[in-house]
Amino acid sequence: xxxxxxxxxxxxxxxxxxxxxxxxxxxxxxxxxxxxxxxxxxxxxxxxxxxxxxxxxxxxxxxxxxxxxxxxxxxxxxxxxxxxxxxxxxxxxxxxxxxxxxxxxxxxxxxxxxxxxxxxxxxxxxxxxxxxxxxxxxxxxxxxxxxxxxxxxxxxxxxxxxxxxxxxxxxxxxxxxxxxxxxxxxxxxxxxxxxxxxxxxxxxxxxxxxxxxxxxxxxxxxxxxxxxxxxxxxxxxxxxxxxxxxxxxxxxxxxxxxxxxxxxxxxxxxxxxxxxxxxxxxxxxxxxxxxxxxxxxxxxxxxxxxxxxxxxxxxxxxxxxxxxxxxxxx
Numbered sequence: 001x002x003x004x005x006x007x008x009x010x011x012x013x014x015x016x017x018x019x020x021x022x023x024x025x026x027x028x029x030x031x032x033x034x035x036x037x038x039x040x041x042x043x044x045x046x047x048x049x050x051x052x053x054x055x056x057x058x059x060x061x062x063x064x065x066x067x068x069x070x071x072x073x074x075x076x077x078x079x080x081x082x083x084x085x086x087x088x089x090x091x092x093x094x095x096x097x098x099x100x101x102x103x104x105x106x107x108x109x110x111x112x113x114x115x116x117x118x119x120x121x122x123x124x125x126x127x128x129x130x131x132x133x134x135x136x137x138x139x140x141x142x143x144x145x146x147x148x149x150x151x152x153x154x155x156x157x158x159x160x161x162x163x164x165x166x167x168x169x170x171x172x173x174x175x176x177x178x179x180x181x182x183x184x185x186x187x188x189x190x191x192x193x194x195x196x197x198x199x200x201x202x203x204x205x206x207x208x209x210x211x212x213x214x215x216x217x218x219x220x221x222x223x224x225x226x227x228x229x230x231x232x233x234x235x236x237x238x239x240x241x242x243x244x245x246x247x248x249x250x251x252x253x254x255x256x257x258x259x260x261x262x263x264x265x266x267x268x269x270x271x272x273x274x275x276x277x278x279x280x281x282x283x284x285x286x287x288x289x290x291x292x293x294x295x296x297x298x299x300x301x302x303x304x305x306x307x308x309x310x311x312x313x314x315x316x317x318x319x320x321x322x323x324x325x326x327x328x329x330x
Contacts, residue, residue, distance in 0.1 A: 018050030018222040019247075021215070022076065022083060025057040026069035028266025030273045032324055033226075033256030035079055036290045040253050040317070041224035042081045042305055044180065046314040053218055054086030059098045059210050075273040080304040085218075093218040098210055105205040108213045108243060109166065109198065113153040117242045118198060120156040121148040121167045139314040156201070166199040168208075168238065175234035180224070180251030180314055190232040196235050212236050216245040227252040228263075238282050251314070254321045262325065271324065282326065293322045 022038050024030060030038075047053055056072070058064040073088060085091030095101060112118045130146060149169065155165065176186045189196075198209040213221060230252050240247040256264050264271060276286065284302040291308050292300050295316030301307075 016221060018045040018048050019053065019218075019220050020045030020050055020222045021053045021055055021218070021220050022081065023055045023057050023211075024072045024076075025063075026065055026072060027063045028062075028068050029275075030075045031070055031264050031266060031271045031274070032276075032286070032290075032327070033066060033271075034263040035075075035273060035286065036256055036293065036322065037226055037253055038076065038081060039079070039287065039290050039305060040294065043312040044224050044251060045222055045309055046312075047309045050222070051085075052078060052081075052083040052285055053093065053220060054083040054088075054096060055218070056087060056097045057207075057211070058204075059207060061099065064099075065236060072276055075277070078273065078277050080283060080287060080306070098214065101214060102204065102208070104217060105199075105210050108209055109205060111243055112166075112168070112198065112209075112239075115242065116153055116169075118153060119148060119151040120153070120159060120201075121151075121195075121197075122159065122162055122164045123147050130142045132176075142193070143191060144196070145175075146195060149195060154191075164201055165197045166201070167195040168198050168235070168242070169239065170195050170235075174190070175237050177233060177237060177247070177250055180222075180249055181227075181253050181317060182251075182319065185230075187231075187234040187322050189238065189258045189293070192234065198239070208232060208235050209239060212239040212243070212245075215248055216240065216243070221246075221248045222251070223248045224251040224253065226255050228255060230286050253317065254319060257321045257325065258324050259326075261323070271327070276327065286327070289325070294318075 020041055022041060024034065042052060054073070054076070056069060058069060073086075083089070085093055085096065087096045109118070123144075127147065128142060144167070148167070170190050172190045174186050174188045176184065178184050196208065197206050199205040233250050233252070237247050258264060258271075266272070282302065284304060285300070287305060288297070288300040288303050291297050291303065291311070295318060296308055296311040296313065
């Protein structure tokens, strides 16, 4: 993936109490790569006196696995991460499962329709492939050619039973944000896929609209996640602007790879937190390994997340992917 272009200068954002979140998706068990990203996210908030919200991103029922949904909280607690609000604790932002928040997403979509930020699109992927010219080398992939962009939101009523998607109108301008891990970045979203889907009729809303709605309504002002989600950030910033909500601070951390350089997968049971728990692996050893990988220590120290509150520094975090070493029982 080509990373976005850095900006040479940026203002210093005002200091505010962070409200971060852990937002696992129950499509499989959490693995060591998730643990590293969640540890960074937890420390990024806790080290500044902030709070943590646990949200379960079970938006797609066809991919949600009940055993994974039940085991994620146990995995996070075993690692030593806690939270202030969540499905088990409750809180003012309930419910904390996306599958129970559909009404909020529907309201966001209606606002976008009323403001003409979205339009109904009947194009199939085959239609887009036929209509679009070859992508530029610097683009992430196929750019939607705007075939249905002439439509207005009210035109959906004339489509009868034809399936369609709601596409967001992406402006021809660059989006800039100050990434906590990578510094100031700039992306041109009109060249990063162009107008993007925020909902499908009758399937429901997309991840982009759901996560923006949830973060805004839950008061989350700091989003730390893997750098594979960098392409989502300019789209989400545009949604925040359209809906009149302030965007959070973003931080995109490098992914964890296996010994042959492949991205970790949930199907690999050997590196799942549940497997390590069952084998009697000491979570303090894993936290120490993760802390060393983030540049906060020159050697592995058996520890808990709280032990790294003072040592946490964004500038120490390597920006290249981390290769997971062999994990052996202490």
